[in-house]
Amino acid sequence: MLSDATSASDSGIVEGTESKPHSRPYMVSLEQEGQHHCGGALVRKDFVLTSAHCNNSKLGLTAVLGAHNIKKEEKSQQRIQVARYHVHPNYKDGLFGFDVMLLKTNSILNKYVKPIGLPKKDKRILANIKCSVAGWGMRFPSTAASDVLRETAVKTRFVNECKNIWLDSFNSSQMICTHSSGKKGGICQGDSGGPLICGRDAQGIAAYTHRVKCDDPTYPHVFMKIPSFVQWIKEVMKKRD
Structure with missing residues (x-):
């Protein structure tokens, strides 16, 4: 299979x-070259939890927080360039195990942006x-x-x-x-x-x-x-x- x-x-x-707009303030859209690439969850104001196979440090990822419509420039949105990529050390590209990654960001918590x-x-x-x-x-x-x-x-x-x-x-x-x-x-x-x-x-x-x-x-x-x-x-x- x-x-x-x-x-x-x-x-x-x-x-x-x-979804009801901003009812899930922990949700993150990870963008690559301006396009939605993967999802993620804010687990601390400065860390997003996502999948290791979403890693693309060469092109860089932007974390979009506080969003409902990612194609609009909503005042609630924070667009933050990922500063550091922490891929699980046992993850191997192309395999399914240990598919976990933390991304270092620097968000500002408010009613639109809250960790889970x-x-x-x-x-x-x-x-x-x-x-x-x-x-x-x-x-x-x-x-x-x-x-x-x-x-x-x-x-x-x-x-x-x-x-x-x-x-x-x-x-x-x-x-x-x-x-x-x-x-x-x-x-x-x-x-x-x-x-x-x-x-x-x-x-x-x-x-x-x-x-x-x-x-x-x-x-x-x-x-x-x-x-x-x-x-x-x-x-x-x-x-x-």
Whole structure:
């Protein structure tokens, strides 16, 4: 199944609805050369959590915070050039494990820009828990991207369901997967790095889905399990760059 998987880049939430403007002040759009590239979550005023495969330090990334419509110059927006890229040391380009990265920024917190909480280390994430995802991009495969933030409800799945579909691509110690609470909703190419929100905290980082069938409920959507990486995240944020 590895050939059918892809990192979720270049599109967005499937079967979702438009978010209430600024109702998710932790959401970040990561732009590359002026175009939305990946999602992310502000976890401290000076750090954005996202996927390692979103790394492009050569061209540089701009973190757009406080946004609803990323194609407009909203007064609420802060556009900050990423100062430093902290890719997980065990991540290898082209593979699915350890797909986690922290970006050093310098945002100003206000009602439009607020960090999301992190879960406790090794917190167990059960199946059939109601969560949500959000992002900017395509509503369906091979369609135009959305300018506004969209969201949808999802539920966590059992580990064996994820493993049966994704086989060796799925590592249960690092990953969790979801399905739509409806029929087809969830992440698609372009939502990489965006958070899976369960309760008040970010529990996952959008990692991968099917290459061309992100709206097919047969294929679970996979997220890096944040509780497995909390210790590394906190260690990075303690360092002085």
